[in-house]
Amino acid sequence: MTEFEVIASYFNAGxxxxxxxxxxxxxxxxxxRTTPQTHIAVTTDTMxxxxxxxxxxxxxxxxxxxxxxxxSDLAAMGAEPAWLSLAIxxxxxNTSWLEEFSAGLHELANYYNCQLIGGDTTxxxxxxxxxxxxxLPEDQLLTRRGANPGDWxxxxxxxxxxxxxxxxxxxxxxxxxxxQQQLEERLFYPTPRITLGQALRPIATSAIDISDGLAAxxxxxxxxxxxxxxxxxxxxxxxxxxxxxIAVEQQRHFALHGGDDYELCFTIPEASRxxxxxxxxxxxxxxxxxxxIEANGGLRLFDGDNELPSxxxxxxxxxVNL
Ligand code: ADP
Ligand code: MG
Numbered sequence: 323m324t325e326f327e328v329i330a331s332y333f334n335a336g337x338x339x340x341x342x343x344x345x346x347x348x349x350x351x352x353x354x355r356t357t358p359q360t361h362i363a364v365t366t367d368t369m370x371x372x373x374x375x376x377x378x379x380x381x382x383x384x385x386x387x388x389x390x391x392x393x394s395d396l397a398a399m400g401a402e403p404a405w406l407s408l409a410i411x412x413x414x415x416n417t418s419w420l421e422e423f424s425a426g427l428h429e430l431a432n433y434y435n436c437q438l439i440g441g442d443t444t445x446x447x448x449x450x451x452x453x454x455x456x457x458l459p460e461d462q463l464l465t466r467r468g469a470n471p472g473d474w475x476x477x478x479x480x481x482x483x484x485x486x487x488x489x490x491x492x493x494x495x496x497x498x499x500x501x502q503q504q505l506e507e508r509l510f511y512p513t514p515r516i517t518l519g520q521a522l523r524p525i526a527t528s529a530i531d532i533s534d535g536l537a538a539x540x541x542x543x544x545x546x547x548x549x550x551x552x553x554x555x556x557x558x559x560x561x562x563x564x565x566x567x568i569a570v571e572q573q574r575h576f577a578l579h580g581g582d583d584y585e586l587c588f589t590i591p592e593a594s595r596x597x598x599x600x601x602x603x604x605x606x607x608x609x610x611x612x613x614x615i616e617a618n619g620g621l622r623l624f625d626g627d628n629e630l631p632s633x634x635x636x637x638x639x640x641x642v643n644l
Pocket of ligand 2: 349350
């Protein structure tokens with residue numbers, strides 16, 4: 323199979339087209355139409371075999387996850403997904419691998435009406451790089467900067483599942499096969515919180531997606547917003563697969579420092595909490611209030627009234643997301 327047959331069979335076929343794509347996958351560049359009063363949010367993520375994933379990850383999950391991690395970045399900015407570009411480097415043309423990988427990619431991209439408009443296909447060690455572009459109304463930017471003292475800190479979904487799945491694969495924790503499968507589902511098929519991100523645009527003062535653990539990612543908001551925070555660790559949301567099945571300290575460690583959750587962490591002023599409730603009623607994503615922004619003090623963790631030692635806050639991992 324030639325490079326062009328690969329592109330036509332796996333990356334062109336299988337996707338829906340958008341009205342704003344004037345030229346896609348057919349020339350030296352793709353051409354897209356923009357509209358006035360719209361900004362474009364752009365993000366790129368790379369996944370390298372042996373670094374970000376191993377042979378345990380099914381190719382369908384790779385396709386899904388590559389799209390999901392990029393769309394999660396768009397979600398954190400409140401952007402509406404529009405266009406994707408894929409740079410794929412692979413050691414050989416493996417048609418069954420390509421079939422599965424591209425199916426996983428198109429499935430999630432099509433769900434969010436996001437079109438693969440171009441890319442590059444080369445031979446070499448398996449490396450997947452995706453660029454996603456999304457649309458934003460120019461007067462509604464949602465960034466890491468803007469959290470104010472008194473704002474409430476929320477997270478979506480549940481935390482720590484992906485890190486627990488990895489730990490279980492490595493034999494570091496022991497869970498039953500059903501739980502293992504539930505945790506791996508979250509590791510392999512994360513859900514980008516696109517609808518939530520867009521709903522948060524007029525309400526939240528800041529937002530970020532949680533790819534490196536809540537402690538590290540919330541700290542990015544604190545730094546950019548020049549504030550501190552008090553986090554209630556006993557309020558952290560856990561899935562049924564985690565809750566009661568592993569030690570509380572371990573659960574907390576995965577939530578605070580594990581990676582790959584792709585939930586959103588965001589801040590809401592006291593006066594907008596009611597609006598948040600109303601907005602959430604239409605979305606079907608659970609969110610949990612886990613703390614409050616303070617004027618200073620960095621990130622502090624509390625279990626009820628007891629402050630936890632700063633060693634728990636400062637844990638640094640040199641994991642897969644360098
Ligand atoms: P060029 O050499 O001009 O950069 P290529 O021959 O590499 O173009 O690619 C031909 C067309 O196919 C281009 O429009 C490019 O964007 C698209 N393309 C290449 N690889 C991919 C891919 N993996 N997914 C989607 N489109 C691709
Ligand atoms: Mg060219």
